[in-house]
Amino acid sequence: MDLSVAFPPAKPHSFASKLPVCPSKLQPSSLKIQSKPSVLHLKRSVRAVNGDGDQAQSLSRTADNDGFILEDVPHLTDFLPDLPSYPNPLQKSQAYAIVKQTFVAPEDAVAQKIVVQKGSPRGVHFQRAGPREEVYFNSEEVRACIVTCGGLCPGINTVIREIVCGLNYMYGVDDILGIEGGYRGFYSKNTLNLTPKVVNHIHKHGGTFLQTSRGGHDTKKIVDNIQDRGINQVYIIGGDGTQRGAALIYKEVEKRGLPVAVAGIPKTIDNDISVIDKSFGFDTAVEEAQRAINAAHVEVESVENGVGIVKLMGRYSGFIAMFATLASRDVDCCLIPESPFYLEGPGGLFEFIDQRLRENGHVVIVLAEGAGQEYVAQSMHGIDEKDASGNRLLLDVGLWLSQRVKDHFTDVRRMAINMKYIDPTYMIRAVPSNASDNIYCTLLAQSAVHGAMAGFTGFTVGPVNSRHAYIPISRVTETTNTVRLTDRMWARLLASTNQPSFLNHPEGLRGKVDEAILEEINKMRINSI
Ligand SMILES: Nc1ncnc2c1ncn2[C@@H]1O[C@H](COP(=O)(O)OP(=O)(O)O)[C@@H](O)[C@H]1O
Numbered sequence: 067m068d069l070s071v072a073f074p075p076a077k078p079h080s081f082a083s084k085l086p087v088c089p090s091k092l093q094p095s096s097l098k099i100q101s102k103p104s105v106l107h108l109k110r111s112v113r114a115v116n117g118d119g120d121q122a123q124s125l126s127r128t129a130d131n132d133g134f135i136l137e138d139v140p141h142l143t144d145f146l147p148d149l150p151s152y153p154n155p156l157q158k159s160q161a162y163a164i165v166k167q168t169f170v171a172p173e174d175a176v177a178q179k180i181v182v183q184k185g186s187p188r189g190v191h192f193q194r195a196g197p198r199e200e201v202y203f204n205s206e207e208v209r210a211c212i213v214t215c216g217g218l219c220p221g222i223n224t225v226i227r228e229i230v231c232g233l234n235y236m237y238g239v240d241d242i243l244g245i246e247g248g249y250r251g252f253y254s255k256n257t258l259n260l261t262p263k264v265v266n267h268i269h270k271h272g273g274t275f276l277q278t279s280r281g282g283h284d285t286k287k288i289v290d291n292i293q294d295r296g297i298n299q300v301y302i303i304g305g306d307g308t309q310r311g312a313a314l315i316y317k318e319v320e321k322r323g324l325p326v327a328v329a330g331i332p333k334t335i336d337n338d339i340s341v342i343d344k345s346f347g348f349d350t351a352v353e354e355a356q357r358a359i360n361a362a363h364v365e366v367e368s369v370e371n372g373v374g375i376v377k378l379m380g381r382y383s384g385f386i387a388m389f390a391t392l393a394s395r396d397v398d399c400c401l402i403p404e405s406p407f408y409l410e411g412p413g414g415l416f417e418f419i420d421q422r423l424r425e426n427g428h429v430v431i432v433l434a435e436g437a438g439q440e441y442v443a444q445s446m447h448g449i450d451e452k453d454a455s456g457n458r459l460l461l462d463v464g465l466w467l468s469q470r471v472k473d474h475f476t477d478v479r480r481m482a483i484n485m486k487y488i489d490p491t492y493m494i495r496a497v498p499s500n501a502s503d504n505i506y507c508t509l510l511a512q513s514a515v516h517g518a519m520a521g522f523t524g525f526t527v528g529p530v531n532s533r534h535a536y537i538p539i540s541r542v543t544e545t546t547n548t549v550r551l552t553d554r555m556w557a558r559l560l561a562s563t564n565q566p567s568f569l570n571h572p573e574g575l576r577g578k579v580d581e582a583i584l585e586e587i588n589k590m591r592i593n594s595i
C-alpha cells in the first residue's frame with residue numbers, strides 16, 4: 067500500500083454554490099464562516115491520502131517513523147473546509163459533569179493488533195470513537211434519518227432506540243426520521259417521525275421496527291432523496307452488502323458537496339464483518355442456539371441410536387456453529403463452511419457417527435447452513451439462485467445430510483437410527499437481544515451519534531480490541547471475517563469434540579479451502595512430521 071504523503075486537492079471555498087437544491091436545514095448557519103479554524107480542523111488538514119482511486123472510498127493513512135499508521139475516516143471538512151464548528155453541548159451535560167475526560171482527544175487511537183513484539187512496528191490504528199470537544203452540527207439544525215437493511219439480527223431495535231435517544235438526550239436533536247423497508251424506502255415510502263417516546267419499548271422485541279429489505283439500492287435516487295428531504299445525518303444499519311451501499315452513498319454525497327454525515331453500523335448475525343471484534347446479536351444467537359442443541363440432545367438421548375442434526379445460520383462463516391458447539395459440550399461434531407468434510411471412508415463422517423453411536427448410543431451434529439454446499443449442489447444438479455441483493459441462495463444442507471445419514475445406516479450398515487433434524491435458524495434470528503448485546507448496541511449507537519455530530523463521515527463504528535473505533539467503511543467491506551482453521555479457536559473446538567478434522571486428504575481439499583489457508587495447513591503438517 068502506498069503510504070507516501072499527498073495532500074488532498076484544494077477544495078473550492080464557495081460552499082454556497084454546492085448547497086442542496088431543496089433548502090437544507092443546515093443552510094443558514096453553514097454560511098457562517100468561522101474565522102479561526104479549530105485545532106481539530108488544522109490537525110485534519112495534514113492527513114495523508116492513499117492514492118487508490120479505484121476503491122469506492124480511498125483509505126486515508128498516515129505513517130510515522132516508528133510504524134504507527136492511522137487509518138483515518140473522512141471528515142466533512144475534507145470537502146467543505148469552511149464548515150463551522152460549535153462547542154459540544156455535552157460540555158453542559160449534568161450526566162458528564164464529573165467525568166474526568168468527557169471528550170476524546172484527537173490524538174487517541176485504537177490499535178488493530180494488540181499482541182505485539184518488542185521492537186515491532188506499531189501498526190494500524192483507528193480513530194477512537196466517542197464525543198469530540200467540537201461538533202460540526204448545530205443541534206437545532208440536525209435532521210437525521212435511520213435505515214435498516216439486509217437480514218434480521220437480534221439488537222437492531224436497540225440500536226434504533228439508542229440512536230434516537232442518544233441524539234435527543236445528549237445533543238438535543240428532535241428531528242429524526244425513520245426510513246422504512248431498507249434502501250428502497252428512501253425513494254418509495256414516506257418517513258416516520260422518531261422520538262424517544264415512539265421508540266421507548268422497541269428493544270424488547272426482535273426484528274426491526276423500521277422493516278428491512280434486500281436489493282433496491284439506487285445510489286442516485288437515495289442521495290436525491292436525502293437532499294430533497296434536507297437530511298444531514300444518515301445512520302445506516304446493515305451487513306456487508308449494506309456497508310458497500312453506504313460507501314457509495316457517502317461518495318455521492320461528497321461528490322455533490324453536501325454537508326451530510328454518513329454513518330454505518332455493522333449488523334450481521336453471521337459475525338462475518340472484518341476488523342471489528344464481533345457483531346451485535348452474535349452473543350444472543352449463540353445463547354439461543356444452545357436451546358436448540360439442548361433439545362436435540364434430550365431427544366437423541368431418550369431413544370436408541372439417536373442422531374440429532376441442528377442447522378444454524380452462517381452463510382460463509384461458521385462462527386455461530388463454532389461458538390455454540392464450544393459453549394454446549396453436548397455436540398459431537400461441528401461442520402462449518404470453512405472446513406470441508408467428507409462422508410464415506412476412513413476418517414469420514416459416517417465412520418465417526420457409527421463410532422459415537424456404539425460408544426454413547428447417540429450423536430449430536432451442529433451444521434452451519436453454508437457447510438457442504440458443494441455436495442448439495444451436486445445432488446440437486448447445481449441450482450444457482452440469488453436473492454434480491456445478489457447473495458447466493460443456499461441449498462438446505464441440513465435436510466440433505468439427514469437423508470444421507472439415514473440412507474447410509476439403513477442401506478449400508480443395516481441399522482435402524484432415530485433421526486431428529488432441527489432447523490431453528492429463523493427462530494434464533496428473530497429474538498430480542500440479550501443483556502450484553504443490549505449494552506453493546508447502546509455503545510455502538512452512541513458512538514455513531516458522537517461520530518456524526520463531530521463531522522466524521524463514511525465511517526463504520528465498532529469495537530476493535532474492546533475499544534470502540536471509527537473505521538473507514540471500505541476497510542470493513544474489503545474482506546470477510548471467517549473462521550481460520552489455522553487459529554487456536556478451531557483447534558479448541560476439535561479438541562473439545564474430538565471430531566475428525568477432515569484435513570487428512572490435502573488433495574481433496576484443493577478448491578474447497580482458500581489456497582493461502584491450504585498452504586498454511588500443508589506447511590504445518592510438514593513441520594509436525
Ligand atoms: N455491492 C453493493 N453495492 C451497493 N448496495 C449493495 C451492495 N450489496 C448489497 N447492497 C444493498 O445492501 C442492502 C442489504 O444487502 P444484503 O446483502 O441483502 O444484506 P447485508 O447488508 O446484511 O449483507 C440491499 O438493499 C442491497 O441492495
Ligand SMILES: O=P(O)(O)OC[C@H]1O[C@](O)(COP(=O)(O)O)[C@@H](O)[C@@H]1O
Nearest residue numbers: 216217305333334335336379380381
Ligand atoms: O432468508 P433471508 O432473510 O434472506 O436470510 C438468510 C440469510 O441471512 C443471514 O442471516 C445473514 O445475512 P445478512 O446479514 O448478510 O443479511 C444468513 O445467515 C442467512 O443465510
Ligand SMILES: [Mg+2]
Nearest residue numbers: 216305306307
Ligand atoms: Mg451479508
